[in-house]
Amino acid sequence: MKKPVYILNGPNLNLLGQREPEIYGTTTLADIQAQCEASAAEHGLTITFHQSNDEGRLVTLIQEARTKAGALIINAGAYTHTSVALLDALQVLDIPIIEVHLSNIFKREPFRHHSYISTVATSLLCGFGAQGYIMALNALAPIREEG
Numbered sequence: 001m002k003k004p005v006y007i008l009n010g011p012n013l014n015l016l017g018q019r020e021p022e023i024y025g026t027t028t029l030a031d032i033q034a035q036c037e038a039s040a041a042e043h044g045l046t047i048t049f050h051q052s053n054d055e056g057r058l059v060t061l062i063q064e065a066r067t068k069a070g071a072l073i074i075n076a077g078a079y080t081h082t083s084v085a086l087l088d089a090l091q092v093l094d095i096p097i098i099e100v101h102l103s104n105i106f107k108r109e110p111f112r113h114h115s116y117i118s119t120v121a122t123s124l125l126c127g128f129g130a131q132g133y134i135m136a137l138n139a140l141a142p143i144r145e146e147g
């Protein structure tokens, strides 16, 4: 894959490590970014890693991924369960989309059981903690991209 894998993180994920560690673990988002960079390098991939608390900013990044990314890994945080705007933006993409959640959203409150992202994602990884991001990169590594 020549183009970078975009890895997008939604609201409150900047607080990983401090935020409800019993659910999300103690790994910080900076740790996850470093682990993703190391894993990508092993696979000969590059990544573009972002976090935003702003729904509109995430829409803009998804639109950017449409032309600039070879694949997208997204943990949309709470917007997973609420955002038609993110769904609409993702619907236009013609690249693999892997939805990631640190926690198993299906084991939690009922409002977390529905994901707008899952309706368009290629696949879903949840409940593996930070390892889910690495598993997503491992899954993308063999994919051959045209051009």
Ligand code: DQA
Binding pocket: 011, 012, 013, 075, 076, 077, 078, 079, 080, 100, 101, 102, 103, 104, 105, 112
């Ligand atoms: C999350 C799960 C969401 O329900 C929650 O709102 C988050 C994090 C996860 O990674 O487990 O912010 O996406």
